[in-house]
Amino acid sequence: MPTYTPPLRDMQFVLHEVFQVTEAFKAMPRHADVDADTINAVLEEAGKFAAEVTFPLNISGDTEGCQLDNQTHEVTTPKGFKEAYQQYVEGGWPALSCEPEYGGQGLPFVVNQCLYEMLNSANQAWTMYPGLSHGAYEALHAHGTDEQKKLYLPKLTSGEWTGTMCLTEPHCGTDLGLLRTKAEPVGDGTYRITGNKIFISAGEHGFTSNIVHLVLARLPDAPKGSKGISLFVVPKFKVGADGSIGERNPIYCTALEHKMGIHGNATCALSLDGAIGTLVGQPNKGLAAMFVMMNAARLGVGNQSLGLTEVAFQNALVYAKDRLQMRSLSGTKAKDKEADPIIVHPDVRKMLMTARAYADGARALQVYCSLLVDQEQHHTDEKVRKDSAELVALLTPIVKAFVTDNGHISTNACMQVFGGHGFIKEWGMEQYVRDNRINMIYEGTNTVQSLDLLGRKVLGNQGATLKKFGKLIGQLVAEEGVNEAMSEFITPVAWLGEQMTKFTTEIGFKGFQNPDEVGAAAVDYLRVAGHLAFGYMFARMAQVALRKIAEGSEDPFYTAKxxxxxxxxxxxxxxxxxxxxxxxxxxxxxxxTDAALA
Amino acid sequence: MPTYTPPLRDMQFVLHEVFQVTEAFKAMPRHADVDADTINAVLEEAGKFAAEVTFPLNISGDTEGCQLDNQTHEVTTPKGFKEAYQQYVEGGWPALSCEPEYGGQGLPFVVNQCLYEMLNSANQAWTMYPGLSHGAYEALHAHGTDEQKKLYLPKLTSGEWTGTMCLTEPHCGTDLGLLRTKAEPVGDGTYRITGNKIFISAGEHGFTSNIVHLVLARLPDAPKGSKGISLFVVPKFKVGADGSIGERNPIYCTALEHKMGIHGNATCALSLDGAIGTLVGQPNKGLAAMFVMMNAARLGVGNQSLGLTEVAFQNALVYAKDRLQMRSLSGTKAKDKEADPIIVHPDVRKMLMTARAYADGARALQVYCSLLVDQEQHHTDEKVRKDSAELVALLTPIVKAFVTDNGHISTNACMQVFGGHGFIKEWGMEQYVRDNRINMIYEGTNTVQSLDLLGRKVLGNQGATLKKFGKLIGQLVAEEGVNEAMSEFITPVAWLGEQMTKFTTEIGFKGFQNPDEVGAAAVDYLRVAGHLAFGYMFARMAQVALRKIAEGSEDPFYTAKxxxxxxxxxxxxxxxxxxxxxxxxxxxxxxxTDAALA
Structure with a gap:
């Protein structure tokens, strides 16, 4: 059976030593008083919850899956899931980074993301129930009317209700412009919504007394395509003006998908048969409103793969030290045993270190991006807010695609460390591979992310934001260029930074003549950009570690970094x-390739 | 639901146009009369069997899996599996490349491998039942006594009985030297065998009246380690001298593994409690005898991934032409439709072409290696037999590891083409990913293959065999070096051939000083060698295609190549x-990395 130890020290290292978040908070009035001890205490408690409450439900959740009652349209989740959610609510975790005015604890987003890393390590399928709630909270917070906020945000904050996002339909996923669900005005300010949604994560369950669905639909007079989509809030049970729960709204789960992984999460087909909803944001501007959720969700998906990479690494490491098989090529290491532990083999180390490095790099980038989100929202200086917003927009597709692809590589490598046992369910490793696989697909496939990065975020402003990221590298070179000990870490990053400029210009120029050149290069481009970002993160981490060692620290933690x-x-x-x-x-x-693809 | 069309034309191209197998058969008395029409007719029938009989059982087999009756120790396989096996036997397929003296049809191994490519595309889990039989046939044929051959080979040839290979034990997989199963002489020439085996594919089922287990065990006086292992044949039911079935031998299935994939195959834990067996080959030489099976099995595992790559490609291609989503970046292509089919997008083509290329390359290499096996066994010229044996020994770990890793890349790419639908079981794509995953592990993990290639097959004889492969490339360069049209295909192969010499020498030299250098480089080395082999195959295929086009052919098949x-x-x-x-x-x-892996 797998084990999980929350990587608190690694998180603290990134939060406090590399990015010195509490220093950064001082420029954000909302967070100016958040200190390191508070953060560490919160994360320690969060780690206990993850390791003790949801982690033990991970394999059983995968085995049991969810069941739909076709009569009542109610869904039964795996044993223990509902109780774990109750504990989560009782612990106040849904409120962690919600606004105090709605009952939230108002802690920074970056702390919430660290909580979620651990929840994702422990049980991705379970974590999606509260995770999607938080997305719904953010969309309503950004675009809801005062009344909607008053009705829904306190309940989403407390966790009394959960939320979903309902975008996909059978004929459209990436191309939401094709969606057909209709919203007709009733005349009293509400809308009657009819259509079919699929792939709705956490779309039905018995955790809570209500579920707040955010639904994309078309108004009767809406323009065709993506400019005619509006966002609605459609509760499972209608809600009175006083917040009381009324009659059942006709938005029903009609089927559960049978999936490769995340079996513990209810992936629902939802049928809306004149369900009553209210408009969120402006008519026909639903996609923009939904993108508030989507951007946070994309960082969240990267966070899911970070979590899986970490837990897969931890377990492969235990196995590699334990499993005796063959002797080291360079001479027997465990003379008292009938064979050496497989960690003596170079390629086993390579597989382990691949996961370790991809976890460390992803955690640093995740914390960095989350801090940018906090700055974007709360920094006193408008220029910092704007720069932070641009930078996080640039990095979001990288976090989503690069980290999830790396999660695929890492979970597969960790499974491979187990040999045949990796293929057996009870060891838990193959589940990490299966659960991670969806992360490369949902919230915009990794191809879509690459087009977002190269087409929109890089070429869309002639590389201006990329240059801003390049300046950070330049700054590091300026700081550390003369430090010989840093040269092995800075040289490759500086080299790639320079290459990127030429590389980007070249593709941009070709793409100007033929847009398919952008589509052809985008996926490779995103991976190169991912290594630029990770390279920078590793250089920053090495910088801190070298300093600590220079200061006399003998903590092997820094050597490990x-x-x-x-x-x-x-x-x-x-x-x-x-x-x-x-x-x-x-x-x-x-x-x-028309002949080859005939 | 997925579809499957046997790629007969692609097979014929490789068999007849690229490698001209019937020409090669003329130097093998056993196969001298095998003509192209016979081969094509056999493969057409084989394709029908695969597409019509076992392919429709693939998804249901995955869903149903196998069940063990703990009382009787009998295993129930998925619905239809047994009947399909009966049809397979009635069609005479088990006998295809078996010796006529045991009732076989005596066709070349290369034809059998093409049959198996299709069976693997159709249903890998089902195909492992007859597939393991064939391995048992080969081991007994090579090392069995006359009596063993007389007793077992006709029944394995007809398919009346099936066979297994029983190597792994709970504490040992890669390191068979650690195995503990004991064989004690009874005194009448038989042995009483006691121990526990795990991961026994097709280890129990109700297809046949008997199952012929080939079991590795230790004699009482056996030396420690891998030099003290002997091979035994242990039938499920004892067999009388006249071939009659006697009493149940105490070799029982005690558990079925719950696996990531190949659910339709019974992966058994087998308990031997004094089961009676007879020795195959010499005492303490069991590993060598088993390696007859293992080498064929490793080519067979590559063939499994070839099959999965092909069928995944076919289905992703259908979907990419059918699914409408977004417009082409270079302008609308399907004006009459609400969106363009996704095949217009460059990265979708890249994913499809990745699978197409890896299938084409694998098929060419598989056919080439299988023809080498036929030459090794039947060529009149001893030097050709020896050279063929060496070359196939060099290429076997490449087929096993490179083709299965490519299968991983390809099945994942094809699944990705489906977006969210790829993650849903009913589309069948995620099953290909799961089924393929074991191919990278069993019959020696891909790391083990890489050590076999670099350590044993390349450095073990100072690169002598690698040079032989290099000569083939040199020959192609000599033939086509002046042909400008071939230059784009030959230049990279010739370049890599030259690089390989230097690269190999460098690693060999470092490895001489520190053996861990070999272990650290091996996996990357194997992938480079794989591209050398595939590059050569693509150059050979391009050569034929260019000739046909130069001769005036307008068949788009050659353009596709x-x-x-x-x-x-x-x-x-x-x-x-x-x-x-x-x-x-x-x-x-x-x-x-001791601190990082603490």
Whole structure:
């Protein structure tokens, strides 16, 4: 059976030593008083919840899955899920980073993301129930009317109700412009909504007395395509003006999907048969309102893969030290045993270190981005708010796609460490692979992320935001360029930073002549950009570790950080060489394949 | 629901046009009369069986899985599996490449491998039942006594009985030297065998009246380690001298594994409680005898991933043409539809072409290796037999590891083409990913394959066999070097061939000083060698296609082959640049990670 130990020290390192978040909070009136002790105490408690309450339900949740009662349209979730949710609510966790005016604790987003890393390690399928709630909270907070906020936000904050996002329909996922669900004005300010939604995560369950669905639909006079989509809030049970629960709204779960993974989460087909909802934000501006949820959700999906990478790594490491098989190529290591533990084998170490490095890099980037979100929302300086917003917009598709692809690589590598036992369910490793697989798909496939990055975030403003990120690297070079000990970490990042400029210009120029060149290069481009971001993160982490060691620290924790950074630059980062080649190979060999794809 | 069309034309292309197998058969007395029409007719029938009989059982087999009756120790396989096996036997398929003296049809191994490609596409879990039989046939044929052959081979040939290979025990998989199962001489020439085996594929089922287990165990006086292992044949029911079935032998299935994939195959824990067996081959030479099975099995595992890559490709292609979503970046393509089919998007094509290229390359390499096996066994010229044996020994770990890793990449890419629908079981795509995953593990993990390649097959004879493969490339360069049209296909292969010499020498030299350098480089090395082999295969296929087109053929089939080769060299092959870098980055960053892996 797998085990999980919350990586508190690693989180603290990134939060306090690398990014010094409490220093940054001082420029945010809302968070100015949040101190390191508070954060650490919260995360320690959060880690206990994850490790003790939801982690033990992970394998059983996968085995049991969810069941739909076709008569009542109610869904039964795996044993223990509902009780765990009650404990979560009692612990006040849904409120962690919600606004105090709605009953929230008002802690920074970056703390919430650390909570979620641990929840995702413990049980991704369970975590999606509260996770989607938080997305609904944010969309209503940003775009809801005062009345909607008053009705829904306190309940979402306390966790008394949960939320969902209802976008996909059978014929449209990526291309929401095609959606057909209709909303007709009733005349009293409400709308009667009819249509079919699929793939609605946490779409039905018995955790709470109500579920707040955020639904995309078209008004009768709406323009075609994506400019004619509006956002509605459609509760499972109608809500009186006083917040009381009324009659059942006709939004029913009609089927549960049978999926590769996240079995414990109810992925619902929802049928709306004149369900009553109210408009969120402006008519026909629903996509923009929904994107408030989507952007946070994309960071959240990267966080899911960070969680799975971490827990897969922890368990593969235990196994690799325990499993005796063959002798080391360089001579027997465990003379008293009938074979050496497999951790003596270089490729086993390579698989383990791949996961370790991808977890460390992802955690640093996740914390960095989350702090940018806090700055975007709360910094006193408008320029900082704007810069932070731009930077997090640039990095969001990288977090979503690069971290989830790395999660795929890492969970598969950790499973491989187990040999045949990795393929057996009871060891838990294959579940991490299956659960992670959806992260590469939902909230915009990783191809869609790459087009968002290259087409919109980079070429869309002639590389202006990318240059801002480049300046951070330049700053690090300026600070540490003369420090010989840092050279092994800074040289590759500085080199790639320079290459990126040329690389981007080249693709931009080709794309100007033929837009398919952008589509052909985007996925490789995103991975190169991912390594630029991770390279920067590893250089920052190495910088702190080197300083601590120079100051006399003998804590092996800092040595570990240096070893991980060295491994990363030697064994993972160099794939940029091939990626830049394949990106440059262009679109012709792809588009001139009609015979091969006949 | 998925569909499957046997790729007969692609097989014929490789068999007849690229490798001209019937020409090669003329130097093998056993196969001299096998003509193209016979092969094509056999494969057409085989394709029908695969597509019509076992393919429709693939998803249901995955859903139902196998059940063990704890009282009787009998296993129930998914609905239809037994009947399909009966049809397989009635069609004479088990006998296809078995010796005529035991009732076989005596067709070449290469034809049998093409049959198996299709069976694997159709239903890998089902195919493992007859597939393991064939391995048992080969081990007994090579090492059995006359009596064993007389007793078992006719029944394995007809399919009346099936066979298994029983190697793994709970504490040992890769390291068979640790195995503990004991064999005690009874005194009458038989042995009483006691121990526990796990992960026994097709270890129990109700298809046949008997199951022939090949079991590794230790004699009482056996030396420790891998030099003290003997091979025994242990039938489920004892067999009289006349071939009659006697009493139940105490070799019982005590548990079925719950696995990530291949649910339709019974993966058994077998308990031997004094089961009676007879020795196969020499005492203490069991591993060598078992390796007859293992080598064929490793080619067979590559063939499993080839099959899955092909069927995943076919289905992703259908979906990509059918699914309407977004418009082409370079302008609307399907004006009459509400969106363009997703095949217009460059990255969708890249995912499809990745699978197409990896299927085409794997098929060519599989056919080439199988023909080498036929030559090794039946060629009149001893030197050809020896050279063929060496070459296939070199290529076997590449087929096993490179093709199964590519199967992982390809089935995941094809699943990704489906977006969210790829994650849903009913579409069938996620099953291909799950089923393929075991191929990277069993019959020696892909890390073990890489050590076999680099340590034993390449450095073990100072690169002599690798040079033989290099000569084939040299020959192609000599033939086609002046042909300008071939230059785009030959230049990269010739370049990599030259690089390989230097690369190999460098690693060999470092490995001589520190064996961990071999272990650190092996996995990357195997992928580079895989691209050398695939590159050669694509150059050979392009050569034929270019000739046909030069001769005036307007068959788009040849254009397709050129498009696929171009895609391969532009988008897949270039990863060798990064792989050679990471291999050269050495073992130090792996082995000096004690703090990071604390």
């Amino acid at each position: 240096l070893q991980t950074a060295r491994f990363y630059f030697a064994k993972l980062f160099p794939e940029v060489h091939s990626l830049m080649r394949t990106a440059r190979a262009g679109s012709k060999v792809l588009m001139e | 050129l498009q696929t080769a171009r895609f391969y060299f532009a988008k897949l092959f270039p990863e060798v640049h990064s792989l050679m870098r990471t291999a050269r980055a050495g073992s130090k960053v792996l082995m000096e």
